[in-house]
Amino acid sequence: MIAAKGYAAQSANAELSLWTFDRRDVGPHDVQIEILYCGVCHSDVAQINNEWFPGLFPMVPGHEIVGRVVAVGEHVKNFKPGDLAGVGTLANSCKKCAHCDDGLEVYCENGVIPTYNGLDKYRDGLPTYGGYSNTIVSDESFTLHIPEKLNLAAIAPLLCAGITTYSPLKHWKVGKGHKLAV
Template identity: 85%
Template sequence: MITAKGYAAQSANQELSPWNFERRDVGPHDVQIDVLFCGVCHSDIAQINNEWFPGIFPMVPGHEIVGRVVKVGDHVKGFKVGDLAGVGTLANSCRHCAPCNDGEEVYCENGVIPTYNGLDKYLDNQPTYGGYSNTMVSDERFTVHIPENLDLPAVAPLLCAGITTYSPLKHWKVGKGHKLAVLGLGGLGHMAVKFGVALGAEVTILSSSPKKEADAKKLGAHHFVVTSDTEEIEKVKNSFDFILDTVSAQHDFDFYGSLLRLNGVHIVVGIPPQGLEIKQVFGLQLGRRSIVGSASGGLKETQEMLDFCAVHNIVSDIEIIDIKDIKTAFERMEKGDVKYRFVIDVASIQ
């Protein structure tokens, strides 16, 4: 076994604290990564607090992991010692169902294994631990290459916030000639703007906060609409081909549906705790509109996304923190006080 140092919540709703634990030895198809940076995702808070389902504790969060390979298994073909590598939201899957065979492991029909807060039923039935730690062991299938030309700490959030927004844009073939609205300007929303612009769409930010307009324009958005301004909203009714909805708070899906044109698609990637409710079914039927969901992408698409970012020089806007400041980072993140993603300097884990 490999000794690891990390930060863990020992039980639900507890603050993170130092914790030494063990990772599996490097198997024939595994790579071991010295973790250098790990992004902080809002889902880390949700899972520590059991907001979605009962967690597995002690819990080491973190699924936006970048570092350097220090050891490879005997049968590993795609990585060598010294390579930059990353691990996102997935640790394992069944590998033989139709989605897995198509490189869509995140939709595994037999149940995907998350990078943390899961039991790996396909390997050893042991808990998975995330990237708030100094070392990681990952199967090479669930490990991606990090382009050398990108700023490494700013790459980390691409492995969740990046792929979660890139994947639906590619799936629905959003691009030139499309009007894309991005609902919410946070960790996910700011990546959606960057990808939407790079793919050639006309991008509008929908936000409840007028103060975010300057930032939206700086990120490349073509338009900005304050959702509480009835005059502005009236101008964009029946106008968008797609709405990429990154909001994880309760909001009015009927209201936003009215902004879609005929055959428009409302893509939900945020996770509102109360779920979603449609009251005006006619609004969907008479506009032939759709509400759809999308998860983070499979490994093939994640690598494609990183390569796309390398070509277009796309990374996340980040604030680097020491692990000792994680409590403050969580508090600020819940207030929306970050532009737009915290990233832990893992060297601060002692």
């Protein structure tokens, strides 16, 4: 296990406080990231306050994660230590159903695993903890390359708010001449 520290809500509606916990070891297809920035999203507050469903506590929120790769698993092909990387709202999926095969993991027929406030039923069944911490271990297929020389603090929110806006525009092929409201 990897020793980690972060800010966690120990119970529903609690304030965040410093907490030490263990992350899973880097597996064959995993990327370990030293977290440099993590955006703050209203959904983090909603989950801490049990506004959507009962949460898993202690809860380390954060799903707009940007940092530097510090270790990779033996089968990782697209990342190396020193690369900039990001992790958004998803940590895992079954990777076998029709939706996953089509690159639509968010609709996984067997259930997606959120970056935090979930149990990773495809690995070890342990809780997932988010980016309000110093490090995270992510499956390579749920890790994104971040180009060098960008403002990392500005990039982090794009991993939720940005993709939430961009994804439907791309899906529906919105372009020049279309009218829309965001």
